Amino acid sequence: MRQFCVFGNPIAHSKSPLIHNFAFMSFANEIGFDGAYGRYLLSKGEALKEKFFDLKLFGANVTVPFKEYAYAQSDTQKGIAKAIGAVNTLVLENGSMVGYNTDAEGFYQTISPYGFQSALILGAGGSARALAHILKAQGIQTTIYNRTQERLKDLIQAGFTCYAMPEAIDQSFDLIINATPAGLKDNSLPLGADRLHQLFLSAKMAYDLIYGIPTPFLGLAKDLGVPIKDGKEMLLYQGALAFGLFCGQCVPLEAIISKMRLVL
């Protein structure tokens, strides 16, 4: 039996065990091994790699607030993770812990049908960075707001328009995304209610990466009649892409998505 898990803090809410265990059960014949996937509440990001090897994992996912730790501690980063600087999928390859990012592509799959031209990302952590990267690569004009200036430095260097002062945001955006944990552990908003209200009036969609709970961010958007999307669909796509990496791409992505969708 090969062990996998998702690392995060908090982590009790995670539906990754549900979708991955169902996929391991469904595709056991195709992938040629039995897999079991659990949750791991990590207190310190510094301990991530040590835990990965202590637990004898064959693979893992990583969620808030550890995606940048996962990037820094991976023996190698592959694919788009290198440009993003954040890792949400770890795979044991020839004894090394290899880091990938499936958030970027997983997220893009969920918005590509809408044809948005501009986006405002709230937050500058690992998930926000993945989104910023893929949105820019797809030619969508991308702005980032984060409470502290410090975390914006390299994003500014990468050419993004960034703000640490809500009052300074003077445009309107098609898509407004909460990529902060606001609403996950508490009832807070990622930006002041008045400012958000104003931004929502001209938005085409409010998107929260959090799933499974009604967040104040989406609540406000809904009250104003703005179309909303939570993080469930992105969980599905990034999870299916991660499962593909766990099993050496031996099951078609569409088949993994269809299976996982049954339990979400």
Ligand code: DHK
């Ligand atoms: C959340 C994310 O943001 C993903 O990047 C992880 C996960 C899984 C979760 O909630 O389980 O891969």
